[in-house]
Amino acid sequence: MHSLNSFIHDLTPEDLPDNVIEQAQRCLLDLLGVAAAGHRTRLSSIMQRFVTAQYPGDIPLLFSDQTASLCGSALFGALLIDSLDAHDGQVLTKGHVGVAILPALLAQAHEQPLDGKGFLTALVIGYEIATRAGIALHRTASDYHTSGAWNGIGVAAMLSRLRKLSPEQTAEALGTAEFYGPRSQMMRCIDHPTMVKDGSGWGALAGVSAVLLAESGFTGAPAITLQGPEVADIWQDLGQRWYILEQYFKAYPVCRWAQPAVEAVRTLRQHPGFAPEQIEAIHIYSFHEATRLHKVLPETTEEAQYSLPFSVASALIDDAVLPEAVAETPQGLQHPLRRQLSQRVHMHETEAYNARFPAERWAHAHLIMKDGRQWTSEPCIARGNPENPLITGELLAKFNLLTDGLMTTANQRHVSEACLASWGLDRLDVEALLKRLSGRLAV
Structure with missing residues (x-):
């Protein structure tokens, strides 16, 4: 000591x-x-x-x-x-x-x-x-x-x-x-x-x-x-x-509290026949602080970075939240599908996840498709923690991006x-x- x-x-x-x-x-x-x-x-x-x-x-x-x-x-x-x-x-x-x-x-x-x-x-x-x-x-x-x-x-x-x-x-x-x-x-x-x-x-x-x-x-x-x-x-x-x-x-360049939800919806993109245009509703279950990231239609970079609905919508489109998603451009904040999906996100505070915050941050997602199909993710944490680190190659790729x-x-x-x-x-x-x-x- x-x-x-x-x-x-x-x-x-x-x-x-x-x-x-x-x-x-x-x-x-x-x-x-x-x-x-x-x-x-x-x-x-x-x-x-x-x-x-x-x-x-x-x-x-x-x-x-x-x-x-x-x-x-x-x-x-x-x-x-x-x-x-x-x-x-x-x-x-x-x-x-x-x-x-x-x-x-x-x-x-x-x-x-x-x-x-x-x-x-x-x-x-x-x-x-x-x-x-x-x-x-x-x-x-x-x-x-x-x-x-x-x-x-x-x-x-x-x-x-x-x-x-x-x-x-x-x-x-x-x-x-x-x-x-x-x-x-x-x-x-x-x-x-x-x-x-x-x-x-x-x-x-x-x-x-x-x-x-x-x-x-x-x-x-x-x-x-x-x-x-x-x-x-x-x-x-x-x-x-x-x-x-x-x-x-x-x-991703968004609040850490949104990132477990981002990882949850990314896993659901893997289902056969997935298409973001066919999503009817997106239900996110997470801890209290994450549900406070409530801005649905951000108009500025700052609002986008603190928006769980917009982050999730972007991840459903791009399989990630890319830097341009939070930029004040037609490809970013004004992207029509990002804005449509953001309005279909419903956030739910979950006591089991509240009890694990701040040492652990968890979320899971439930998607309802327009044809009636429904998918639920496993509970997810954000990538890049000490227990699931971004390796040096991934950090280099992030730096280059x-x-x-x-x-x-x-x-x-x-x-x-x-x-x-x-x-x-x-x-x-x-x-x-x-x-x-x-x-x-x-x-």
Whole structure:
């Protein structure tokens, strides 16, 4: 067991098991693919204009030819990834870590040269601290907060290490990041999906700001999610249990809560004679939070990403939920059959599935066809969990799908090879990777 401060400042690359290093590299690849695809959204262009105007500086924005300050670059990168709901997550936090950690790390890496060992070790520290902070906040807070409420604590821990804060400054930074993290209500953005998303942009901003403030002598309130006696057990296995190994990877760019239902209807496509045009009704049985994804006819990318009916309709057409399905285009949100099928979805809350949430997320589907045939799926979970992982080849395919038309084939290969780097801490060329991530995409 490490103390919190020693884990942040004294963890060495040699302390990391091989599978932890490999998982960090998978997270890096997956997040970068989502970030690139995020440039297709309106949110990304709005935020690019905002941060370049309000946070001027010389740090490159992710996949852009524009620059901003350390705070602005981290804020932009986190909202860029969050704009396309396809990034990794963790079931016990009911949220996302890497979306805030990676943009802050990339922004700092532009200021401070890092080798592969330093980069990936810092990334792991961010994941481990943020995940535990998220679990602790859910235990101690009465409301369900967005990821930004706690993933900024991981950002503060990671940057405290890289910027060599003292133990006292680190404690102040962590306390400030927790205090200023956006305690925004998650279910409000589920019921009313807009660009506020999961709060992770402001989590990244709070974490970076907290470290910069601590460097200047700013004092923060004690971080109760790190120090409270009621959460002490969460921190006892720091450096022994690696929560980064418990991240899930999304197969589709929609809310994770919709994905068990997506998998359920995908199994029903296999029946002989299946044709989506012949569906009369689609009954989905799942847990309460999934049934709150209620938007039937989404008009924006955000509404589509938080719509179980639209996600299911898209999966029945494409056997997957492709990125274009959540785009504001005639092939996406305005696709006639997607909209017709979305209106035929009926959602049912199931107590047996409620009892297993959040550690497990389940759904099953029942299709009624116009000719009277009826099919019921087995209970399904989403793909990409630790128990049914997306293998590296599938993550590469996802990365290529997300970046098609945005990167050349050569650049896709260069970025993916740089991320995976033959599974080695010392093989990741951070400087070369940063050059690949700076510059305008073909959008």
